Amino acid sequence: KQEVTQIPAALSVPEGENLVLNCSFTDSAIYNLQWFRQDPGKGLTSLLLIQSSQREQTSGRLNASLDKSSGRSTLYIAASQPGDSATYLCAVRANNNDMRFGAGTRLTVKP
Amino acid sequence: SQTIHQWPATLVQPVGSPLSLECTVEGTSNPNLYWYRQAAGRGLQLLFYSVGIGQISSEVPQNLSASRPQDRQFILSSKKLLLSDSGFYLCAWSSSGWYEQYFGPGTRLTVT
Numbered sequence: 629k630q631e632v633t634q635i636p637a638a639l640s641v642p643e644g645e646n647l648v649l650n651c652s653f654t655d656s657a658i659y660n661l662q663w664f665r666q667d668p669g670k671g672l673t674s675l676l677l678i679q680s681s682q683r684e685q686t687s688g689r690l691n692a693s694l695d696k697s698s699g700r701s702t703l704y705i706a707a708s709q710p711g712d713s714a715t716y717l718c719a720v721r722a723n724n725n726d727m728r729f730g731a732g733t734r735l736t737v738k739p
Numbered sequence: 740s741q742t743i744h745q746w747p748a749t750l751v752q753p754v755g756s757p758l759s760l761e762c763t764v765e766g767t768s769n770p771n772l773y774w775y776r777q778a779a780g781r782g783l784q785l786l787f788y789s790v791g792i793g794q795i796s797s798e799v800p801q802n803l804s805a806s807r808p809q810d811r812q813f814i815l816s817s818k819k820l821l822l823s824d825s826g827f828y829l830c831a832w833s834s835s836g837w838y839e840q841y842f843g844p845g846t847r848l849t850v851t
Contacts, residue, residue, distance in 0.1 A: 632782075660838060671745075671829055672783075672842040717783070721838055727773075729783040 630655045630722050634730035641708055642738050649703040649733045651718035656696045663692050663703050664717045666732070672717065676703070708737045741766035745830050745843035752850055758803075758817040760846050762830030765811065770832040772813040773840065774805055777827040789813060790835070825850045 631654045641647050651661070660679045664672040676685045676692040678701070684693040691704040701718060715732040722728070742765045752758060764770050774786040785798045787805035795805050802821060806814045813830060830843040 662839060664842075669827075669845075669847070671844045672831075674839060674841060677839045719783075719840070727785065727840065731782040 630658075630720055630726070630728045632718060632720050632728045632730040634716075634718060634733050636733060637731065638734040638736075640736040640738065643708060643710060645708050645737075646704070646706050647708055647735070649705070649716050649718075649735070651701040651703070651730055653699045653701075653720045653728075655722060656699050657722065658696060659721045661692075661694055661701050662719045662721070662727075663690075663701075664719065666715045666717060668715075675716075705735075708735075710737045710739050713737050741832075741841065743830060743832055743841060743843040745828075745846050747846060748844065749847045750849070752820050752848065754822055754850055755819045758815070758820050758824070758848070760815040760828055760830075760848075762813040762815075762843055763811055764832045767811070767832070767834065769810060769835060771835060771838075772807060773831040773833075774813065774815050775829040775831065777829060777845075779826070783829065787815070820850045822850050824848065 633652045635650050658680050662677045663675040665675055666672050678685050678694045689706040694701045713736050715734045717729055717732045719727050719729045744763050772789045775783045776786055777783050787797055789795050789807045792807050803817050828846045831840045833840045
């Protein structure tokens with residue numbers, strides 16, 4: 629059974645700092661991996677999707693990498709801003725409809 | 740562009756009462772549809788998914804059920820709510836090929 633772990637559970641950084649969020653998974657036979665952002669009391673917003681054949685995806689200040697062999701993905705946020713404060717979730721899809729989520733990393737960016 | 744709607748946004752229901760949450764998707768056809776529950780301090784738990792009208796798969800045994808009466812409509816129901824049904828319910832959709840999931844705004848359910 630696929631298990632997804634996100635470390636750290638919470639992170640607080642000063643504005644302008646570059647940061648890395650980590651996601652690990654136990655079964656490397658994945659179809660894709662998706663990073664989401666969730667603001668308090670809101671739904672999830674898709675940030676980046678990495679297919680199993682890809683190594684990384686970029687969108688603006690965000691860069692996500694995938695290393696299937698080691699069961700790891702990282703989300704890199706450059707030049708963090710207070711508006712980046714949210715919970716970041718990674719989710720791994722193992723087949724057509726089996727998607728497992730991590731518990732998330734709660735990020736606070738201090739002005 | 741595609742949009743996904745959920746209602747109601749919040750709901751407070753007594754134990755033993757029925758439940759009906761609705762999710763609709765616009766701007767796409769034949770989507771895969773999903774219901775998730777997010778309990779306080781916990782990750783998302785997949786409850787049901789559907790690949791077509793009338794096709795429902797359940798991930799966990801519980802007193803909830805799901806139905807898909809139309810291509811872009813997904814309904815989560817219960818005949819009798821339990822206290823443990825409280826949580827944040829999220830509907831999501833994906834295309835049949837790409838599998839990137841898009842989530843609705845969620846429904847906050849409190850069972851009292």
